[in-house]
Amino acid sequence: MAAVALAPRSRPRRSPLRRVGPWLFFVAMLAVALLVLxxxxxxxxxxxxxxxxxxxFPPSLLPTDxxxxxxxxxxxxxPFGRLILNSFVFAGGVTLCALVFDSLAAYVLARVDFRGSRILLLVIVASLMIPFQATLIPIYQLVADFGWVNTFWGLIIPRAADAFGIFFLRQFFLSLPRDLDNAARIDGASEFRIFRSIVLPNAVPALLTLGIYTFVNNWNDLLWPLVFTTEQEMGTITSGLTLxxxxxxxxxxxxxxxxxxxxxxxxxxxxxxxxxxxxxxxxxxxxx
Known part of the structure; x- marks a missing residue:
């Protein structure tokens, strides 16, 4: 039986749109990046x-001189050097305190079973719906009663814990397997030992994310330093630029x-x- 020679199948030609598509996508992303920057x-x-x-007028983008x-x-x-130092102390102090207290509260809500935990969580989440401006005056009165106006205590302590940070870390802690906790409890580890040696090492991504968010938020904050500091030497970069x-x-x-x-x-x-x-x-x- 004679073999039938089959003609080689030609490859389908790519449409011009499919060839230009990646370049259009690149140009669109470049335009968006320039718009953001x-x-x-x-x-x-x-x-x-x-x-x-x-x-x-009209303004120019590039300077000639x-x-x-x-x-x-x-x-x-x-006193810009002092303002930079104040910003580091303020934002860094709030970030460190928030990571410590938020992680402790989140661990209790996520890994420890106790009566009323759900009600406490609902109260914390509900506090996120209260506008910041509504609590500013009562907080200022408390800070003034303690004599903490124009001090780092007055800037840092009221922000030492945050409802968003507690909720964020709690959700991350829930994703960690409980087998690690149970194995440590069988070996006689305390809750704080489990928190320090097991949960925190596995929660580094969440802690870094919350730390960056907290630091940037406080570094760029304008209203809080303006309210709680009246002396120029205690201001931050953002409040100092307004002067x-x-x-x-x-x-x-x-x-x-x-x-x-x-x-x-x-x-x-x-x-x-x-x-x-x-x-x-x-x-x-x-x-x-």
């Missing part, structure tokens, strides 16, 4: 503009942009430092 780009370029170019005068003025017109005024009440936007750029640098460095540790902890969760 546009405020930061404006801050960077404005910080290096002289006063005449900052106030010029690059200058460092705005960075010099920010340190001459404000910048030029002749006739004109705001020196170049100086303000220089201060804002300096305020962003620690956050960028912290993110780059924590990012690698965050990825490693996610990959190793449950293996310790």
């Amino acid at each position: 546009l405020p930061i780009i404006i801050i960077v370029f404005t910080a290096f503009k002289p006063v005449a170019e900052v106030n010029a 690059w200058t460092l005068d705005n960075f010099t003025r920010i340190f001459n017109e404000l 910048l005024t030029g002749p006739s009440g004109i705001i020196p936007y170049g100086v303000m942009m220089a201060g804002s750029l300096i305020a962003v640098v620690p956050l960028a460095i912290m993110f780059l430092f924590v990012q690698r540790r965050f990825i490693e902890s996610v990959a190793s969760t449950g293996l310790k």
